Amino acid sequence: xxxxxxxxxxxxxxxxxxxxxxxxxxxxxxxxxxxxxxxxxxxxxxxxxxxxxxxxxxxxxxxxxxxxxxxxxxxxxxxxxxxxxxxxxxxxxxxxxxxxxxxxxxxxxxxxxxxxxxxxxxxxxxxxxxxxxxxxxxxxxxxxxxxxxxxxxxxxxxxxxxxxxxxxxxxxxxxxxxxxxxxxxxxxxxxxxxxxxxxxxxxxxxxxxxxxxxxxxxxxxxxxxxxxxxxxxxxxxxxxxxxxxxxxxxxxxxxxxxxxxxxxxxxxxxxxxxxxxxxxxxxxxxxxxxxxxxxxxxxxxxxxxxxxxxxxxxxxxxxxxxxxxxxxxxxxxxxxxxxxxxxxxxxxxxxxxxxxxxxxxxxxxxxxxxxxxxxxxxxxxxxxx
Ligand SMILES: *Cc1c(COP(=O)(O)O)cnc(C)c1O
Numbered sequence: 001x002x003x004x005x006x007x008x009x010x011x012x013x014x015x016x017x018x019x020x021x022x023x024x025x026x027x028x029x030x031x032x033x034x035x036x037x038x039x040x041x042x043x044x045x046x047x048x049x050x051x052x053x054x055x056x057x058x059x060x061x062x063x064x065x066x067x068x069x070x071x072x073x074x075x076x077x078x079x080x081x082x083x084x085x086x087x088x089x090x091x092x093x094x095x096x097x098x099x100x101x102x103x104x105x106x107x108x109x110x111x112x113x114x115x116x117x118x119x120x121x122x123x124x125x126x127x128x129x130x131x132x133x134x135x136x137x138x139x140x141x142x143x144x145x146x147x148x149x150x151x152x153x154x155x156x157x158x159x160x161x162x163x164x165x166x167x168x169x170x171x172x173x174x175x176x177x178x179x180x181x182x183x184x185x186x187x188x189x190x191x192x193x194x195x196x197x198x199x200x201x202x203x204x205x206x207x208x209x210x211x212x213x214x215x216x217x218x219x220x221x222x223x224x225x226x227x228x229x230x231x232x233x234x235x236x237x238x239x240x241x242x243x244x245x246x247x248x249x250x251x252x253x254x255x256x257x258x259x260x261x262x263x264x265x266x267x268x269x270x271x272x273x274x275x276x277x278x279x280x281x282x283x284x285x286x287x288x289x290x291x292x293x294x295x296x297x298x299x300x301x302x303x304x305x306x307x308x309x310x311x312x313x314x315x316x317x318x319x320x321x322x323x324x325x326x327x328x329x330x331x332x333x334x335x336x337x338x339x340x341x342x343x344x345x346x347x348x349x350x351x352x353x354x355x356x357x358x359x360x361x362x363x364x365x366x367x368x369x370x371x372x373x374x375x376x377x378x379x380x381x382x383x384x385x
Contacts, residue, residue, distance in 0.1 A: 003061055003070055004031035004041070021193050022262040029078025029255060043071045043252035067240045071248045075255040076223075079213075082192035082258075083205050085225040086232050088239060089251065093188060093208020095244035096222030097121055098128075100184060100206050101155070103238035104231070107133035109152035115140045116165060117157035117186065119354045141165040142297070145172070148179035155206070157186040159298065159306075161339075162314055162349050162362040164189075164289040166298040169305060173201025182231075188212075191340075193265055194308050198227055212311065212340025214257040215264050219250045264342065264367055268311025271344070271365035274374050279315055284385055287316040287360070311365040312339050318359040322384050323348045326361075329383035332368055332376040339364030344373060 030039060046069070049062040057063035062070065072089060080087035090096035101124075105111055113125050115138035125136045139145045141160040148154060154176045158166045169185065176183040184204040185197035191212050197205045207213065209221030224235050239245060246254070269292070276290040291302035292309030302309070317323045327335045327346060336345040337352065344366035349356040365373065 043248040083225040090222035092220040093222035110135040169200035217341035267367040325384035330380035
């Protein structure tokens, strides 16, 4: 039961026949137009809702805020449209990923996780999952992968954060399913405009919406999407039991931000391409990774699988002091973690206890003008030499 009227698939096709990425982002999850109502209804702030005194919660869509919130449902409809599945949002990417792992895995199960993926997920696996008698195997994103016999769940991150390796999802899905296991894909770096894992054979998508998807560096969000009613039910039960839901205002901000995803990614990718070109030509930069570069080891798979390249690249400046000089000198590159925001940022990952080299930098391109950004990064590298 919804308090908003939805466009039927036929109405939607009639209204938005082109279905390009920009169109899909602008209209994702919006209710049917009502004269006098806003395009995106404002956030609904509620813990309890009024109940029917006689029939209780059975007659209304909302009873209590932990399971029910109409602002959250609109956002879930939007992300679900973009991912091509049913979506549920969480308070953060970590809440979504740990929720998925704990909802699916039981004592005695085996899970395969990325050896080069998001560090806190690996730490969670070795602490909490291993403590729950789940066997944890790590595999590098680019392979080789272990045998999946006896494995319950394979979680991959592609492109992986921060190393930006990729894995061939249709080929992997075939191997995972042949062994009777489930495949989950962390789609944080690509976003659903960059890659639709459910179309490529994954059973589950999980992601942080904190990064490029919402892109304004002002909220935390996570989500799980799937086409399996059974898996969705388990995820929803977990979320309701643990209460790991985003607040109404964050959900509304996220939905508002989604409308510009196509525009933001377009500029971020263009900036990453220009910076990759600059960095590849500099003798003082090593280990450049960007999956959109034909020379990159990830390129053969990335160019087949990704609908667009991420705005993130990584490289090595040799040591922590040179990274500090580079960040001091740059006027358009803020020292900050996270990625995918409007502002260009760079993060020396080793300062967080990550297992990367001391001079390893993940640089996330914002939406500044390309020429300004390239000039600034070039000048900052000169100053750091
Ligand atoms: C940031 C990130 C997460 C965690 O998301 P939060 O929203 O920070 O909790 C998970 N996976 C990847 C790949 C990430 O980059």
